[in-house]
Amino acid sequence: MYQRLSKRVIGSREEGFTLIELLIVIVILGILAGIVVFAVGSARSDSVSSACKADAKTVSTAAEAGKAKTGSYPAQGALPLKSYPTSTNYSITYDQTAGTGTCVIP
Numbered sequence: 001m002y003q004r005l006s007k008r009v010i011g012s013r014e015e016g017f018t019l020i021e022l023l024i025v026i027v028i029l030g031i032l033a034g035i036v037v038f039a040v041g042s043a044r045s046d047s048v049s050s051a052c053k054a055d056a057k058t059v060s061t062a063a064e065a066g067k068a069k070t071g072s073y074p075a076q077g078a079l080p081l082k083s084y085p086t087s088t089n090y091s092i093t094y095d096q097t098a099g100t101g102t103c104v105i106p
Contacts, residue, residue, distance in 0.1 A: 048089045052103035055085035055092050059101025063094070073099035 062081045066074035074080070076094045085092055090105045 049105065051087070052090040052105055056101035056103040058085060059092055059094055060099065063099035067099055
């Protein structure tokens with residue numbers, strides 16, 4: 001009789017995950033998600049800095065092109081650009097005396 005019961009109990013066990021195993025997996029995924037969020041945040045600030053520097057270099061290059069054409073650095077409104085670089089994350093200041101663009105990140 002014991003053998004019949006043990007076969008029934010052992011044979012009817014279902015394979016699956018326990019609650020503890022599932023909770024551990026969820027905690028590990030949460031930790032990994034937190035790491036990714038912080039890594040993406042720092043990459044975003046680096047990209048804003050790089051874009052600002054590139055726009056400042058564009059303004060400086062346009063000022064040099066204006067000086068080569070007219071002999072002096074043009075005023076900000078007269079820069080040979082299709083559009084002046086604008087962004088909500090940073091601003092570009094143009095120094096007409098030096099003909100350079102400067103990046104300002106708040």
